[in-house]
Amino acid sequence: MAAEPAAAVIPEAGFFPGLYTAVHAFWLAGMSCDGCSIAVTGATNPSVEDLLTGRLPGLPRIILHHPVLDVEAGERFVHWYELAALGELGAPYVVIYEGSVPDETVAAETGGYWSGMGVREVDGSPQPIPTAEWLRRLAPGAAAVIAIGTCATWGGIPAAAGNPTGAMSVMDFLGPDYRSALGLPVVNIPGCSPVGDNFTETVAAILLFLQGLGPLPEFDELGRPAWLFRETVHRQCTRGGYYEEGVFADEYGRRECLVKIGCWGPVVQCNITSRGAINHLGGCMNVGGVCIGCTMPGFPDRFSPFYKAPPGSAVSSTQVRFYGAVTRRLRRITNQFMNRETRWDEAGRVPSGWGRVDEPPAVYKLVHAVYDALRLRGADEPGRTRPEEQYAGGYEVPAVVARRRRGRR
Amino acid sequence: MCFKNLPVEFDEQGRPHLRSDVPNPYRYEVRSLAEQEERIRELLARNGYIRNVDFDPVTRVAGALAFHTVVDLKERKVLAANSMATLFRGYEVILKGRDPRDAAFISSRACGVCGGVHATTSCLALEMAFGIKPPPLGIVIRNMLLSIEYLYDHPLHLFLLAGPDYSQALVEKTNPSLWERAKQTEAPHAALHGFKTIGDIMAGLNPLSGSLYLEALQMTRLAREAYVVIGAKYPHPETVIPGGVTTTVSITTFNEIYRRLTELIDYSKKVVAIWDDLCDFFYDANPLYRQVGARPKNLADPGQWDDPEAYDASYERCAQWGERRWATPGIIINGEQVTTNLQLINVGLEEFVEHSYYEPWETYPFRADPLGAPLSPYHPWNKETKPRPTGQSWRDRYSWATSPRWDRQVVEAEPVARIWNTAVAGKLPHRRFLEPTGTSLKMSLPAGKMPAMELEWKVPADWNAFERNRGRAYCLAYSALIALDNWFYGMDLLKRGETRVHTKFEIPRSGRFIGVGFWGAGRGWLTHHAVIENGAIVNYQIITPSTINASPRDPWGNPGPYEEAVLNTPILEEFDRTENFVGIDILRAIRSFDPCMPCTTHIMVEGQDRMLVTEVNTCACGLDE
Incomplete structure (x- = not known):
């Protein structure tokens, strides 16, 4: 939701003086299915409402220029994109790109376009402006360009073999030398569709870093958030x-x-x-x-x-x-003993009404005796077996005495 | 019988055949749009109060829709309307030559708003092609998944996309007198939804701050939580494949859905009350609102949610298993249901590209369907997708959408078509919660936190923007009951030890196979037509609800549903000067077809230096193939 621009540069007076209270985010979509937008509306940690209303302490409010949420923007909507492209926004902004970028030179050969956004007059008649142009104009001034979803990060389905549009990723489109205003290459959050929380968490992490409140988020050699995709x-x-x-x-x-x-x-x-x-x-x-x-x-x-x-x-x-077969069988033996109360060993039977549980065969008991010996090596068997563990004055808990007697019998 | 325009007749047994007395039975003459365009051009030049009003795709992201109109601001009429799909990704072209096993996962990506509908439709097409019959639990899980889908999708439409058009924020600006009236009008269903006046409801609809808006956002999450328990993720589920589903089903699976579903059933009671109150308020305030977005009652729907005992994936028996679906298939022309037979629904389908950025095709491989009924050369099984991007021209080509027609008539895709067809056909076999009466559909909603309730959706007297919205509110209750019915059906299968969810299949490396998936999306009709040869897809055609609704003019010059609805819309907005004109009535008409997320457009009044208002949307999936 677009709002007053002035708020963007007014420092927060409260807990975090001198920090940004708002950051603009321009959402662009090329050849997408809208699934990434939908995935983000499903995020819960943080949610889009959290980010847009600025209710997380220390995090700047995000002024999102997104077609859906921008219900009241009116004439200001495109104005913001223009301002940002012209470098006159007067506040930091990030670009979020969903969908792949088509090769418009292919469509232009026959006088058309693949993906349009906005119109301009061409020889007296209105003709759509390719989406790719907006990316080219907005990317250099952005604090960061975040590609969301596999179409934007790696080309995805529209770029699959046999595609007619020459679709490609944001990274392919902007090239290896691209750096944002803050010196970042394209940040890639892949997934088709991505997990919504992966996106909102990364955005929050980047913003907290920019505010000086959080660590530098780690990205791998393909620009993926390393803690999510390592x-x-x-x-x-x-x-x-x-x-x-x-x-x-x-x-x-x-x-x-x-x-x-x-x-x-x-x-x-x-x-x-x-x-x-x-x-x-x-x-x-x-x-x-x-x-x-x-x-x-x-x-x-x-x-x-x-x-x-x-x-x-x-x-x-x-x-x-x-080797899995060996592991599985050994585990089955141990599991059989783990499924027994120690009391059942004393009684010599399992008092379950659900089914007959056979006593473990002698060979299993032998294997498990070795297992138990290893388990207790360098440790004590629970249950007051050593003199120093007894009560002073010779007091004995009656139930323990009874059990010991039973055991002897 | 059901065809008026196609050259198809029926013999005594009711079997369709081609009329023998016509030499080129499917030939047609293309009507030129040049004269009409000239007339509009002259009007524009002569009269200052007639303006180009462009709902311009400036901010369009993804499956974008742009809209061009010419409005007479004095007579308050729309004189011309052009619907433009401005994005092409080429999914049908990408699928050509691929292994059929790729079809579901790739075509799923056609739309990220409509969860798994494409994946499912694709699976149905392949099941038909290769004769794969899923086990009952696989069908039930699919039904549950694809009904829970709408418990996210309909609230998204009603409150996040269309809702703001009826919010205080907009009404106060576009119709101040209506806002005054709303504040004074008591809401008839206040006891159910808790809003005392209509004005309170409108305040609740305010974007990002209204309680109804925020509640809906949360409800879309709740529904998606239930969805991912069986679908793994949203959108683009990971468990829908030909032959059933891959879901590992346990008591936990059902339990995670149980409470969420009952909560959503309660929510639907409230949503219906809200939209009943809103629609009736507008009608009472000004009867002309009945004309906003009005068009003839021509609706098409292939039905969905299969009967686990009837569905065998065969084309030969599609008329039988089709009529046992939870949503009865059907075509409604001028308010009359003309057929519920899936085969005839398929035979009547054609797709035209005269005003779209595609080349015509010459091939005609299927002159008849697998049952011997005649097929048009323009039928999807015969169509080829040959993109050719060119400049935009109102008289020539102006959209990436095609013009699908049924019996060469303009039919509309709608979720309301599901309850409409089900209500009037009276064939529904599943009546635990639903009862079709011939003129209405009765729904019995069990008690949750709210008491049990009987709802009745009645076939509307008028067909317009308001009835589309109201109908969707009822569709929320309807879809929730279908999810619940299938939940109990699934538990019963588990009780009987039926735990198989998938039937194995092999892709034959030789031979030719054809199939069609008949299903639906949040916005209505969805079909995938597939032709497979020697183990590879040789043709794949997707017809989505938004392809149908956003379609440009057909060869006979008939406008598509959006265009027609906008042409019939009176301008009821209150504005003192033209530069304050927002076009809210036009926006309501277009949005009532169920806009999808970010396909936003702007409205721009020609000759002025400012953009007005905001987004017009349509579902991404419709706008290209």
Whole structure:
């Protein structure tokens, strides 16, 4: 929501004197599906309302120039874009770009355009202005250019093989030498669609840094927020344990690891399994969806066809099947004892009405005795077994005495 | 029978065939728009009170819509209207030559506002092509997912996009006398929604500060939380694939949805009360509001939400399984339902590009559908997407949208078409919560925090912007009940030990296969037509609700639904000088079709140095293929 510009440069008098209280954000969309905007409205931590109303202490209010939220902007709307492009805004601004950037030279060959924003007169008739022009004009003066979503970060679906428009990413469009007014290359927050909180969290982190209140956010060599995209999604996957034990789903709907039915998680950098999709719920593999690599520069073509096991999974899953099988069996033995109250050992039976629980076979007991010996090496068995652990004066807790007697019998 | 304009007749058994007495049965003459444009040009030159009013795509992001009108500010009439889609991404072209397994995930990205509707429609097309029948739980999970979708989508429309048009912020400015009246008018349903006067409701609709606006934003999140429990993420779900879903279903899955769903059912009771009060207030204040966004009652819908026992993915039985859907398919022409048969709905479909930035095509591979019914060369299975960007011209080409027509008539895509067709057909087999009466649809909403309630959506006497909005409020309740009905259906399947969610399939490496997915989006109609040869997609055609609604003129010069609705709209705005003209009535007409997020446009009055007002939107997905 656009508002009075003067607010942008008035320092906050309260807790954080001398800091910016407002920053402009210009949202631009090229060849997009609006899914990134939608994802951001789903963010909860912080939410868009939090950012736009400036209710987070220390964080400047964001004056968002976004077509949807700009309900009351009226004649001021485009005026702001123009001012920023001309360098006359008088306040810092960031550019947020959603969607990929088309190659307008292709469309211009036949006298047309792919993606328009605004009109201008050409030979007396109104003709659309290509969106790419706005990016070219606004990028140099911006404090930062943030590309949101896989179209803007890596070209995405509109740039897939066989596309007619020459679509490309913001980074491709602006080139390797691009630096923002603060010296930053393009910040990339990928995902198709991205996790809303990944975006709002990064924006908040950048702003807190600019205010001098937070650490410098770390970005990787492709401009991704490193703390969000450093790890593969597999490392944080709720099904990772199945992989470790070499157990794989062979059809959809099962709860095991999905790599044999098309999941690319082990080679894809993303955090959706740990963060969830919205308000910590959902997330692809958490729910049963295979990873199709939608956060990666190779998406979609390097992951096509979908639902087919990645060839790499044949190698890694064969290895893991071998040692996973051993691990799984050893764990099963231990698990069997962990499923027993110590009291049941004394009684020699499990008093469950749900089913018969067999006593562990002698060989398991032997294995577990070794396991217990290792467990207690250099430590004490719980339960007052040493003289110095007894009460002074020889007092004995009656229940302990009774249990010891029972044990002897 | 149902066709007036297509050269298709029916034999005694009711089977369609081509009329034999016409030499070139599908040929047509293109009506020139030059004369009309000249006339408007003269009017503009002669009269100062006739102005070009452009709802200009200055701030358009994504699937943008721009709108050009010529308005007679003295007679308060719209003389000309042109709807322009100004974005092309080429999804249909990208899909050509790909492995069919890519279709769902790639076409999903056509629209990020409409969650998983494209993925689902794509899966249905492939299921038909390859004869894949999903297991019952897979169908039920899909139904739940795609009904919960609307519990996010309809509030988004009603309060975040269209809502501000009825807010204090705008009404006070555009119609001061109406605002005065609103403050004095008691809200009939105050007990239900808690707002004492209509003015209070309007204040609640104020963007970013009104309680209704903020509540809706939160409700869209609540619905999406329920959605991602089975869809994994929003938009672009990760679990929808041909043959069912990949969701790992457990008691937790159902439980996470349970409470959220009941909360949303309660919310729908309130939303219906709000919009009933708002619409009736405007009608009472000025009966001419019944003309805002008015157009003939011509609506088309392919239905959605399949019956787990009836759906077998076959084209041969589509008429049967179609009629067992939770939303009955149907075509309504001039208020009369002419068919509920999915095959005929498909056969009547054509797409024209005379006024769009595409080249015509020459191929005609399918002269008949798989049941032998005649197909037009302009049918999606025959159409090819050949983009050719050129300059903008009102008499020639001015949009990236095409002109889909049914029986060569202008039909409208609408979520309201779902309840309308279901209500009048009376064929709905699922009646736990819903009861079609022939003239209305009765809905029984169970108690939550609010008491149980009976709602009745009645076929409206007028069809206009207000009824579209009111209808969407009822669609919120309707969709919530379908989600709940499927929730219980799913629990019952679990009870019976039915836990399979997916049917395995192979893509044959040779042979030719065709399929169509009939489904819906937040804005209505959605179809994907696929042709697959030797294991690769050779043609893929998407018809979205916004393609239909934003369409430019057809070869006969008939305006598309947005254009027609705007042409019928009277200018009721109060303005003393032309430079204060905002165009609120035109904006309400366009927005009532359900604008999507950021496809914003501006209105600019010619000859003045200022832009007025704000965004006009349409769904991103409609505006290119």
